[in-house]
Amino acid sequence: MVQQSRQKEHAIEFTGPKVRATLAGACSVTRRIVKKAAAQWLIDHSPDWVVSKAYDLCPFGQPGDYLWVREAWSQDFSQHYPYTTTWYRADDDRAYEIVERDGIRGIWSPEHSEHVPFRWHSSRCMPRKASRITLRMIGLKVERLHDITESQIIAEGVRPMRDGSGTWIGREGPGRMVTPWLTAREAFIDLWEARHGPGSWAANPWVWAIEFSRA
Known part of the structure; x- marks a missing residue:
């Protein structure tokens, strides 16, 4: 585990479920x-000692640095609801409000008729000022994806179904319909495969395991 004191700020993208789990603690x-x-460093050198050098190459920074979260967002309604200038898809995807009228896809504003x-808008396009979540990195580790433990899976925000079935929630579909496992x-x-594609788990890549707390 690496511990350093310098403080910088880096952007990181979160999916809707990840955002909600983070906000819920x-x-x-x-x-x-x-x-x-x-990745090339890990390929070219012995894993027995390579990790210490790989940490220096982490694009998300080092322990002590700050991460500001990018997520799906929109400010298209900012002129109609000036006190809520940014909407976040993780809160409400507006699936039942977004309709097409006269060839224009949008939302009806009853206040303005x-x-x-x-x-x-994609999380990749989110500017810093629209971000609502800032995290502080408190730990960093390089490991193979398959090395993840049960406790770390839960720390990733994976949660059980609330119906008492003992099953766990996987990817979300339209209207937040979930797949139980x-x-x-x-x-x-x-x-993982919903985000990275079929076969991405079997590939067992090297991953950054980034621990954080709310800043």
Whole structure:
């Protein structure tokens, strides 16, 4: 585990479920695939000593640094609701409000009797000032994806169904319809492949295991 004192700020993207789990205090770690120079370093050198150098190449910073979260968002309604300038898809995807009228996809504003063009914007496009979540990195580790433990899976925000069935929630579909799994590990695998594509779990990549707390 690496511990350093310097403080910088870096952006990190979260999915809707990850955002909600973080806001609820149920998520304190995230795993990201090691890429580019760090990935090449791990390939070219012995894993017995390479990790200490790989830490220096982490694009998300070091323990003590801050992470500001990018998520799906929109400010298309900011002129109609000036006190709520930014909407976040993780809170409400507006699936039943967004309709197409006269060839324009948008949301009806009863206050203004107007159909307002509206769309969700990718988390990649979120500016710093629109972010509502700031985290402080408190731990960093390089490991293989398959090394994740049961406690770490739960710390990733994987949660059980509330129906008492003992099953765990995987990926979400339209209207937040979820896929239940018998184990937390299966649910995590489903969530991982929903984000990274089929076969991404089997590939067992090197990952950054980033521990954080709310800043």
